[in-house]
Amino acid sequence: xxxxxxxxxxxxxxxxxxxxxxxxxxxxxxxxxxxxxxxxxxxxxxxxxxxxxxxxxxxxxxxxxxxxxxxxxxxxxxxxxxxxxxxxxxxxxxxxxxxxxxxxxxxxxxxxxxxxxxxxxxxxxxxxxxxxxxxxxxxxxxxxxxxxxxxxxxxxxxxxxxxxxxxxxxxxxxxxxxxxxxxxxxxxxxxxxxxxxxxxxxxxxxxxxxxxxxxxxxxxxxxxxxxxxxxxxxxxxxxxxxxxxxxxxxxxxxxxx
Amino acid sequence: xxxxxxxxxxxxxxxxxxxxxxxxxxxxxxxxxxxxxxxxxxxxxxxxxxxxxxxxxxxxxxxxxxxxxxxxxxxxxxxxxxxxxxxxxxxxxxxxxxxxxxxxxxxxxxxxxxxxxxxxxxxxxxxxxxxxxxxxxxxxxxxxxxxxxxxxxxxxxxxxxxxxxxxxxxxxxxxxxxxxxxxxxxxxxxxxxxxxxxxxxxxxxxxxxxxxxxxxxxxxxxxxxxxxxxxxxxxxxxxxxxxxxxxxxxxxxxxxx
DNA sequence: TCATGTGAATACATTCACAGCA
DNA sequence: TGCTGTGAATGTATTCACATGA
Numbered sequence: 001x002x003x004x005x006x007x008x009x010x011x012x013x014x015x016x017x018x019x020x021x022x023x024x025x026x027x028x029x030x031x032x033x034x035x036x037x038x039x040x041x042x043x044x045x046x047x048x049x050x051x052x053x054x055x056x057x058x059x060x061x062x063x064x065x066x067x068x069x070x071x072x073x074x075x076x077x078x079x080x081x082x083x084x085x086x087x088x089x090x091x092x093x094x095x096x097x098x099x100x101x102x103x104x105x106x107x108x109x110x111x112x113x114x115x116x117x118x119x120x121x122x123x124x125x126x127x128x129x130x131x132x133x134x135x136x137x138x139x140x141x142x143x144x145x146x147x148x149x150x151x152x153x154x155x156x157x158x159x160x161x162x163x164x165x166x167x168x169x170x171x172x173x174x175x176x177x178x179x180x181x182x183x184x185x186x187x188x189x190x191x192x193x194x195x196x197x198x199x200x201x202x203x204x205x206x207x208x209x210x211x212x213x214x215x216x217x218x219x220x221x222x223x224x225x226x227x228x229x230x231x232x233x234x235x236x237x238x239x240x241x242x243x244x245x246x247x248x249x250x251x252x253x254x255x256x257x
Numbered sequence: 258x259x260x261x262x263x264x265x266x267x268x269x270x271x272x273x274x275x276x277x278x279x280x281x282x283x284x285x286x287x288x289x290x291x292x293x294x295x296x297x298x299x300x301x302x303x304x305x306x307x308x309x310x311x312x313x314x315x316x317x318x319x320x321x322x323x324x325x326x327x328x329x330x331x332x333x334x335x336x337x338x339x340x341x342x343x344x345x346x347x348x349x350x351x352x353x354x355x356x357x358x359x360x361x362x363x364x365x366x367x368x369x370x371x372x373x374x375x376x377x378x379x380x381x382x383x384x385x386x387x388x389x390x391x392x393x394x395x396x397x398x399x400x401x402x403x404x405x406x407x408x409x410x411x412x413x414x415x416x417x418x419x420x421x422x423x424x425x426x427x428x429x430x431x432x433x434x435x436x437x438x439x440x441x442x443x444x445x446x447x448x449x450x451x452x453x454x455x456x457x458x459x460x461x462x463x464x465x466x467x468x469x470x471x472x473x474x475x476x477x478x479x480x481x482x483x484x485x486x487x488x489x490x491x492x493x494x495x496x497x498x499x500x501x502x503x504x505x506x507x508x509x510x511x512x513x514x
Numbered sequence: 515t516c517a518t519g520t521g522a523a524t525a526c527a528t529t530c531a532c533a534g535c536a
Numbered sequence: 537t538g539c540t541g542t543g544a545a546t547g548t549a550t551t552c553a554c555a556t557g558a
Contacts (some may be wrong), residue, residue: 019549025466029445043517052447055517056551063519071558072516088466089473096465103367107360113445113462118469157472158465181475182468184461188286188370190309198471200464204441205370207457208353208415209282209345211439212375214455215414216346218438276527300539313529320541328535328540 016087020061024084026051027058031081043074085118095122095154097180099171100163101131101141104186108162109137122154127167147171151178162186172199273344277318283308284315285341291334300331342375352379352411354437356428357420358388358398361443365419366394379411384424404428408435419443 030050034042044062048055062068062075068083069075085091096114098105101124108114109124124136127144134141142150150156159175161168161183168187175183176197185191185201193199287307291299301319305312319325319332325340326332342348353371355362358381365371366381381393384401391398399407407413416432418425418440425444432440433454442448442458450456 017549021470022463022467024470025460025463026447028466030447045517050447054551056553057549059517059519060550067519069518071518071556073558074517087470089469090466092473094465094469094472103360103364107364108461110360111461113460114465117462117466119462119465158468160465182472184464184468190283190287190307196475198468200468202459202461202464203282203370204365204368204459205374205376206279206282207441207459208351208371208376208417209285209347209374210279211415211441211455211457212346212351213278213281213344215351215439216349218453274527301541302539311529313531314527316539316541317528324541326540329538330536331539 016064020064021088023051023053023057023061024088026053027061028081028084028088028090031077031084034077035081039077041070041074041076044069047075090118092118094119094158095156096120096158096160097123097125097147097150097154097156097175098160098162099125099144099147099175100161100167100187101126101136102162102164105162106136108160108186109139119158122156123150125150127163144171147174148178151175151180156180158182158184160184160186161191165189273321277321278345280308280310280314280318281341281345283310284318285338285345285347288334288338288341292338296334298327298331298333301326304332347375349375351376351415352413353377353415353417354380354382354404354407354411354413354432355417355419356382356401356404356432357418357424357444358383358393359419359421362417362419363393365417365443366396376415379413380407382407384420401428404431405435408432408437413437415439415441417441417443418448422446 027047030047031042033050034047042050044055044059048058051058059069062080065083065087068080082091096119098108098121101109105124105126109121114121121137121139123146124139124141125144125147126132126141129143131141132143151159156178157180159172159180159182161171161175163171165187168185168189169191172183172185172191172193176193181196182198183191183193183200185199186203188203188205191199191201284304287304288299290307291304299307301312301316305315308315316326319337322340322344325337339348353376355365355378358366362381362383366378371378378394378396380403381396381398382401382404383389383398386400388398389400408416413435414437416429416437416439418428418432420428422444425442425446426448429440429442429448429450433450438453439455440448440450440457442456443460445460445462448456448458
């Protein structure tokens with residue numbers, strides 16, 4: 001059983017802050033769109049708007065990569081596309097395996113955004129023998145027994161887990177043992193991995209819960225504060241409030257000892 | 258066309274930091290698992306391990322909610338489940354609509370994590386007339402023409418967009434016009450929404466790109482530094498480095514003016 | 515003259531370390 | 537005694553505002 005940590009402590013990577021790394025793909029997407037429209041140069045202001053960030057942040061981000069702009073002019077689109085791609089490692093080929101070909105796994109296999117960014121789906125793997133051989137997105141599904149061989153033969157270093165939660169840790173352990181050092185986890189579980197292995201997780205339910213939190217606040221403010229829409233209103237206590245030092249609202253099902 | 262901003266400026270919400278809000282669902286999941294195993298109490302240390310964070314962070318997070326623990330003992334599992342659920346707004350019913358029933362939309366419709374957390378899939382919507390009436394996850398798909406009526410009739414305030422990128426902004430505008438104030442976006446586009454509307458995005462390709470960045474660094478360090486695995490090694494320049502003030506490695510396709 | 519690039523200032527988040535209470 | 541709850545210290549990220557140079 002793996003005992004290692006799950007989340008590496010967000011250390012800087014070659015001097016580039018994590019927060020910046022996480023935004024580079026966003027910039028790249030916006031730049032790619034400009035490139036397709038044959039736009040030659042772009043200002044930090046324009047590009048920031050296209051990427052949905054503010055321009056100061058964008059300039060600071062780019063400053064970590066180097067001085068790739070021209071003062072008084074802006075950035076050369078093609079050049080920046082290249083530089084960011086190189087920084088992200090997208091100028092090389094990344095074979096990935098997707099384990100767990102249910103609805104989500106199939107969606108991932110069909111997702112065009114992978115292929116267009118240097119990612120190549122090397123194999124689809126599922127534990128169900130009945131699926132073996134069935135093509136999904138033009139790629140035949142292989143049985144889980146083949147996992148180690150597939151990883152080794154294809155030099156796979158990135159694995160995607162879209163299995164049910166119960167199977168995820170076991171699949172993860174096998175992927176890691178076979179040589180995978182980066183994992184994208186869609187299963188709603190915390191994965192334990194040894195040091196040196198990166199895990200990123202996408203949890204659909206968690207995103208909805210965060211939205212629900214803010215949605216609830218809006219409803220509360222509305223009931224107490226302004227009549228309909230007044231986003232500039234100061235934080236007010238919601239109708240169902242009570243928060244700190246024990247509730248005075250609804251009675252919980254169980255009280256602490 | 259909407260002109261509003263996309264990302265609200267990460268303001269605190271009733272004094273609870275965003276970073277904390279984003280972890281509450283994680284704690285809730287771990288607590289639910291404990292609850293199902295009928296574990297009565299849990300220490301910050303144990304719960305932190307189960308959620309994949311460190312215990313100081315967890316205690317600080319809980320301190321924003323109130324003093325729900327017992328010194329020398331720990332936290333009452335059922336009580337905490339209730340408090341966090343209430344804080345996140347999961348004690349009420351949230352009808353959601355999913356727009357775009359392709360592979361991903363179907364996966365979302367089938368995802369069990371929704372129903373178990375107060376989220377109810379009120380409707381599935383797709384632009385393809387051929388899909389109308391076809392049940393997905395037991396829910397018949399409705400045509401996009403019905404969108405406004407569905408949102409209004411069901412009091413939907415949360416919408417999920419799993420359409421192709423090209424359709425996303427238009428769908429978003431219609432959802433917002435119909436009264437939706439929180440959107441979970443799976444399409445690889447930046448959505449523009451008016452103030453007061455929350456957008457969270459999940460981009461599969463972006464997550465992979467972030468992994469690729471770190472993966473590339475590992476490969477670089479390995480080649481230059483220690484022979485195989487030495488995560489404690491200081492940051493060294495990768496073989497393909499050059500970074501600041503112009504590249505000296507591979508020649509880019511286009512140079513700036 | 516204009517937009518980049520960047521120190522300095524601010525805001526936010528995490529971690530430490532221990533007082534306080536069951 | 538043991539674990540929570542929290543001020544203080546540290547680390548990270550964002551924003552400001554302007555010097556710099558094409």
